[in-house]
Amino acid sequence: PQTGMSDYIWNISGGTIIAGSGTDSITVKWDSVGTDTLWVNYIDKHGCTDTVSTIYLVTVNPLPIKYNVTGNATICASDSAQICLSNSQPGISYTLIINGAGPSQGSFNGNGSPQCFGHYSLPGIYTVVGTDNITGCSDTMNGSAIIKVNPLPIPTITGIDTACYGTTGDIYKTDTGMSGYTWTVIGGTITAGGTVTSDSVVVTWNTVGNDTVKVNYTDSNGCKALLPKIYVVKVYPLP
Numbered sequence: 001p002q003t004g005m006s007d008y009i010w011n012i013s014g015g016t017i018i019a020g021s022g023t024d025s026i027t028v029k030w031d032s033v034g035t036d037t038l039w040v041n042y043i044d045k046h047g048c049t050d051t052v053s054t055i056y057l058v059t060v061n062p063l064p065i066k067y068n069v070t071g072n073a074t075i076c077a078s079d080s081a082q083i084c085l086s087n088s089q090p091g092i093s094y095t096l097i098i099n100g101a102g103p104s105q106g107s108f109n110g111n112g113s114p115q116c117f118g119h120y121s122l123p124g125i126y127t128v129v130g131t132d133n134i135t136g137c138s139d140t141m142n143g144s145a146i147i148k149v150n151p152l153p154i155p156t157i158t159g160i161d162t163a164c165y166g167t168t169g170d171i172y173k174t175d176t177g178m179s180g181y182t183w184t185v186i187g188g189t190i191t192a193g194g195t196v197t198s199d200s201v202v203v204t205w206n207t208v209g210n211d212t213v214k215v216n217y218t219d220s221n222g223c224k225a226l227l228p229k230i231y232v233v234k235v236y237p238l239p
Contacts, residue, residue: 001054005042011053013037014060030060063139064092064130071116071126071145076223077152080119083126083145088115092130094141099124109133123149150221153178155229157213162234163205172231173200178217182228187211187235205235 001008003024010017010026014036020026030036039053067088073081085094088110096105096117105126106117120126126145131138159172168191174181176199183194187207194201205211216228 001040001042005044007043007049009041009053011039014058030058033060033062036060061132061135061137063137064132065089066139066142067130069126069128069141069143069145072147073145074148074150074221075121076150076221077121078223078226080121081145081147082116082119083147084114084116085128085141086114088113089130091133093133095129095131097127097129098122100127120147121149123147150223152223152225153217153219155215155217155225157215157229157231159213159231159233161232162236164236165205165208165238167235168204170203170205170233171200172203172213172215174215174217174229175199178219180218180224182214182216184214184228185212186214187233188213205233208235208237211235 001024005024008022008024010021012028014032014034015028015030017026018029036058038056038058041050041053043049068086070086071081071083075081083096088094090110090112092110093107094110095107098105105120108115108117124147126147128141129138130141155174157172157174160170163170181196181198183190183201185201185203187209188203188205188211190201191204192202203213211233213231213233214228216225218224
């Protein structure tokens with residue numbers, strides 16, 4: 001109201017005065033949806049006060065209905081996880097945010113049913129904000145989706161890198177403690193090992209030139225390299 005008066009008296013319906021009581025300016029938190037009300041009166045510089053307080057009406061719009069965010073996942077760097085909303089409200093636009101900041105990771109308009117934003121591979125905490133397309137009121141949905149991303153393994157191979165044609169018993173080893181080993185030898189024959197549970201192979205070389213040993217596996221996080229490790233072995237002819 002006007003400034004420079006005294007004994008300001010405020011009353012409120014549908015909200016709470018959180019600062020400024022007794023002054024010419026108040027801060028309000030609105031607690032009730034609908035037409036809420038403020039009343040004010042004061043004593044002017046002549047010592048007069050009105051017999052009726054001035055009434056000010058405030059329309060308080062509802063927040064979007066809170067729905068649950070789902071989609072927690074631990075994935076490999078080559079994969080992605082889907083993030084979904086358990087339901088969506090027509091007339092509300094939903095925006096996906098990662099780690100509490102923009103830019104938006106995706107959005108859609110509610111249609112009254114569960115909806116998904118898509119597939120994501122960035123690690124972090126994903127939250128959803130719903131915004132009423134008419135009033136502009138917004139609120140954060142319940143919960144969040146957490147995506148943890150494990151790195152892909154980088155297989156290794158150790159063993160001799162030169163051999164003579166017909167050499168037998170050459171051993172090539174990779175990392176231990178993994179699963180789903182896949183071995184391939186080009187230019188030679190696997191004579192031992194080389195199974196899905198074996199971290200080594202024994203090879204007989206029977207082709208002259210740049211032969212190869214390849215391996216891939218699944219690590220303890222369930223992740224697999226996009227490409228196998230290739231190990232080149234130079235095989236020389238016999239005199």
